Amino acid sequence: MRGRDDEWTDLMRSANAGDSIAYRRLLESVTPVLRAGARRGLARAGQPVDQAEDIVQDILLAVHLKRQTWDPGAPFAPWLFAIARNKLIDTLRRRGRRVFVDIDDFADTLASEPAPETLPASEVTRHLEGLPPRQRDVLQSIAVDSASIKDTAAKLSMSEGAVRVALHRGLSALAAKLRTV
Template sequence: MSVTSDMEARLRALMLKALDGDGVAYRTLLEELRRYLRPYFLRRLTPGLAANSDDLVQDTLMAIHTRRLTYDRTQPLTAWVHAIARYKLIDHFRRSKVRATVPLEDDAALFARDEAGDASARMDVEAVLATLPARPAELIRQTRLEGASIAEAAARTGMSESAVKVSIHRGLRSLADRFGGRSDE
């Protein structure tokens, strides 16, 4: 189950609103999770058991509903949802006396990401960017870390696209000179 950062942010925002009492956000969250969970279960069930995917989705949504207050607001929502879905799938396999196999192309689900390493790397990048003037640091952050295009960064800052490119280039060159790396991407 591949999750984009935009999808994570959208689902997490809906969950936080739902936890704060927004019923519309909660219904939207459950509907998005239903569309998200169904393919997850279908990929993991054998063709003979695929009919059980809707039951597994419902079981997972019920578990999310009954345990929603245990969600840690500081953590990614999809990791919490994955854990619940995985346990529901394991329970289903146990009840059905089915042994699950994972195709090799789905091996990413078997290995956890090193979130601590990601946080440490983000802090390192922020410390390095702090050595630059504010504008080039923000432009580098927007285009290289957040994935904004040059045009989007220009629109956000009110600069021309060429000025954005020059500022980013000079900022990267300054970092390369300061830290001994290469300035090209």
């Protein structure tokens, strides 16, 4: 029987080769695992677990923006879980807490070093400027300014659901633009 990491690795390879169905399947498969890990990490840090969904969205956004940096010769899960752990730590730090995050919240193994960025910030900014204003504002707030979905909704006078929709649409549009780069 194939392991979860083997399946995720194959799906990520296909996704990075342009298979949007494989990418959707990958995201659908990893999201419940990320959600559970975020909840465990928040609970262990003595924090309410209601922010787990924001952490999951931050992780998925980072995966999306950095997916071309993943080494297709390496397993996918350690790369994913390193991002997840870092996003959880970032969230807890923003709350003013000094925390220890148990690595087992996400997985047994992690990538040894972070992957390098593929696009300079100026390129990302240029692509963001090409998005519709609402999508651009949401992506700027969440991905660049590290605001939560809840804070973004309040700042932009939107519901959290509308923020999630704009985030998803903005990411899809940005991915389409970046595939042509």
